Amino acid sequence: MAVVVRFVNKFGVVRENFIGIVHVRDTASSTLKEAIDSLLANNQLSIKQVRGQGYDGASNMRGKFNGLKALILKDNPSAYYIHCFAHQLQLDMIRETKKARVEKEILEGETKMGKGLNQEVSLARAGDTRWGSHHRTIISLLRLFPEVVTVLQYVKEDGDCSQQRTNAKGILSYFKKLEFFFYMHLMGDVLSYTNALSKHLQQKGNDLLEAGNLINETKRALNALRENGFESMLEKVTSFCEKTTLR
Numbered sequence: 001m002a003v004v005v006r007f008v009n010k011f012g013v014v015r016e017n018f019i020g021i022v023h024v025r026d027t028a029s030s031t032l033k034e035a036i037d038s039l040l041a042n043n044q045l046s047i048k049q050v051r052g053q054g055y056d057g058a059s060n061m062r063g064k065f066n067g068l069k070a071l072i073l074k075d076n077p078s079a080y081y082i083h084c085f086a087h088q089l090q091l092d093m094i095r096e097t098k099k100a101r102v103e104k105e106i107l108e109g110e111t112k113m114g115k116g117l118n119q120e121v122s123l124a125r126a127g128d129t130r131w132g133s134h135h136r137t138i139i140s141l142l143r144l145f146p147e148v149v150t151v152l153q154y155v156k157e158d159g160d161c162s163q164q165r166t167n168a169k170g171i172l173s174y175f176k177k178l179e180f181f182f183y184m185h186l187m188g189d190v191l192s193y194t195n196a197l198s199k200h201l202q203q204k205g206n207d208l209l210e211a212g213n214l215i216n217e218t219k220r221a222l223n224a225l226r227e228n229g230f231e232s233m234l235e236k237v238t239s240f241c242e243k244t245t246l247r
Contacts, residue, residue: 001032003039006052019043029061029068036072047072050079135191138184145244149175181237181244189233193221 001024006016020043022035040046053072055061061068069081141148149172156168174180197218201211225233 001035003036005045029066029071032061032068033071036068047075047079050076052082053079054082135188135195138188138191142184142188142240178237178241181241182233185233185237185240189225189229190222193218193225 001022002018003020003022004016004018006014009015020039022039024031024035037047050072053069055068072079073081152168152172152175156165156172159165159168197214200206200214
């Protein structure tokens with residue numbers, strides 16, 4: 001775990017210093033809290049002196065009751081939490097760019113207005129164990145693709161470090177390839193079938209016969225996609241590409 005502190009020195013100048021990397025046996029919030037306490041103590045500092053804390057959006061960090069944020073606030077109510085500024089800046093850029101695009105499309109008659117339409121969408125993080133999260137990630141990426149490109153172009157030019165800028169440049173380069181759009185739409189369709197099946201199988205009190213029928217229906221749908229879905233898939237991908245311009 002890397003720890004960085006921002007502070008005001010005796011001359012009234014805001015400084016930001018990296019104070020160390022700590023090895024942790026796991027990423028449980030209590031383990032991280034112990035490591036931070038120890039690191040601060042080794043530098044003649046205390047949690048009681050902290051006036052702010054900022055991390056990414058992981059549940060072990062920002063959890064309301066048992067996250068690292070909550071554990072530190074129990075010791076020091078003045079350690080106000082804010083979402084990691086770099087992440088927050090990029091999320092704000094996505095929201096603002098999406099808002100401007102939707103407004104433009106409404107004025108030009110390309111987007112319909114109505115209850116439940118044009119709701120705010122955010123990027124979903126893909127999980128390691130829940131395949132449904134991969135489906136949400138792809139769907140949100142498709143909906144927010146122009147905004148994601150805008151943020152990546154910003155990071156490519158003004159990222160905090162060369163690694164960030166290089167990564168953004170590489171992703172943007174891949175975004176220009178037809179195979180990326182094809183794979184994204186293909187996996188979106190495949191996961192839409194398997195996600196519906198997965199949700200049904202996780203429900204309590206499922207009837208085995210009904211579950212078996214749903215599995216067979218999903219297999220038939222996937223097979224139909226394999227045998228007859230190429231033309232319609234290609235049309236959908238082509239339409240998406242025509243609306244998307246990368247420079």
